[in-house]
Amino acid sequence: MADKIHLAVGVMGNAASMLLYAAPLLTFSRVIKKKSTEEFSCVPYIIALLNCLLYTWYGLPIVSHKWENFPVVTINGLGILLEFSFIIIYIWFASAKAKARNLVKIVMIVVPVLLAFCITALVSAFAFHDHRHRKVFVGSVGLVASVAMYGSPLVAVKQVIQTKSVEFMPFYLSFFSFLASSLWLAYGLLSHDIFLASPNLVGSPLGILQLVLYCKYRKNVIMEEPEKPDMEKHGEMLKHQKLMTDGGDTSNGKI
Numbered sequence: 001m002a003d004k005i006h007l008a009v010g011v012m013g014n015a016a017s018m019l020l021y022a023a024p025l026l027t028f029s030r031v032i033k034k035k036s037t038e039e040f041s042c043v044p045y046i047i048a049l050l051n052c053l054l055y056t057w058y059g060l061p062i063v064s065h066k067w068e069n070f071p072v073v074t075i076n077g078l079g080i081l082l083e084f085s086f087i088i089i090y091i092w093f094a095s096a097k098a099k100a101r102n103l104v105k106i107v108m109i110v111v112p113v114l115l116a117f118c119i120t121a122l123v124s125a126f127a128f129h130d131h132r133h134r135k136v137f138v139g140s141v142g143l144v145a146s147v148a149m150y151g152s153p154l155v156a157v158k159q160v161i162q163t164k165s166v167e168f169m170p171f172y173l174s175f176f177s178f179l180a181s182s183l184w185l186a187y188g189l190l191s192h193d194i195f196l197a198s199p200n201l202v203g204s205p206l207g208i209l210q211l212v213l214y215c216k217y218r219k220n221v222i223m224e225e226p227e228k229p230d231m232e233k234h235g236e237m238l239k240h241q242k243l244m245t246d247g248g249d250t251s252n253g254k255i
Contacts, residue, residue: 006190010071013183017075020176021048021082027170028086031093041156042090044149045083046109051149052079053117054142058195063124063134071187072196116141139195146199150181150206157213166217174214178207 024045031037056079057063059072067073087110091103120141124134156169181203188197 002190006187009183009187009190013180013187014071014075016176016180016183018078020173020180021075021079023170023173023176024082024086026172028089031089035093037090037094040090042087042106043109044156045086045090046106046113047145047149049080049083049087049110050113050117051142051145052076052083053113054120054138054145056080057117057121057124058135058138058142063131063138065131068191069193069196135195139193143195143199147202150177150199150203154206157210160213160217164217166214169210169214171214171218174207174210178204178211181207 027040031040053076055072056076059069059076061067064072087106091106094103120138124138128134128137160166160169181200185197185200185204188194188200
């Protein structure tokens with residue numbers, strides 16, 4: 001019975017995580033439609049990529065015992081594909097002016113992320129010779145990455161508090177983050193796996209925080225600044241009006 005409950009929670013966790021990883025599709029459909037990344041940040045997707053890489057490795061038989069964490073492998077493998085896609089779309093639709101700057105920034109984050117994963121995988125595969133020590137090592141690194149992933153939305157939370165608007169903190173991303181982290185917390189506790197449960201002790205409260213902020217500021221809309229007047233055209237208009245007014249006055253030499 002316990003195994004069936006454990007499997008059921010894993011399946012539900014997979015479903016919730018799939019919705020979580022797919023939630024940015026709404027954000028990126030907006031990016032593609034407007035051909036602009038606006039004020040959205042790419043950092044959460046890069047951190048999520050590292051998290052997916054590490055936990056895919058964690059769930060594979062080389063680290064875990066046989067396929068005991070098969071649900072972890074499947075959902076994080078899908079997450080790798082989605083996060084890579086989001087990063088590529090983000091780079092592609094960055095404004096021409098900011099593209100070079102954004103590309104350098106993204107490369108400076110992505111390269112260390114990939115290096116960190118490669119080093120973790122190599123060390124766990126060759127420096128440790130049993131599943132227990134491999135799980136401890138990879139799980140510890142994954143724990144740090146997961147806390148960073150769940151903490152990365154704090155950038156959006158700060159922006160929400162400053163602007164009093166949830167425009168750049170999508171509801172579905174916050175909701176599915178809370179749901180997925182809660183289910184994986186239960187999965188980790190049922191399997192007595194601290195490295196699956198611990199990160200979600202951070203993820204669940206942060207998800208609740210985002211939902212509370214969304215409820216508080218959801219009716220607020222950022223008002224677009226009125227278009228600034230073209231001072232050059234305004235000056236030419238005044239000059240033209242003055243010429244028209246003085247056109248018949250030849251006593252002072254004006255045409």
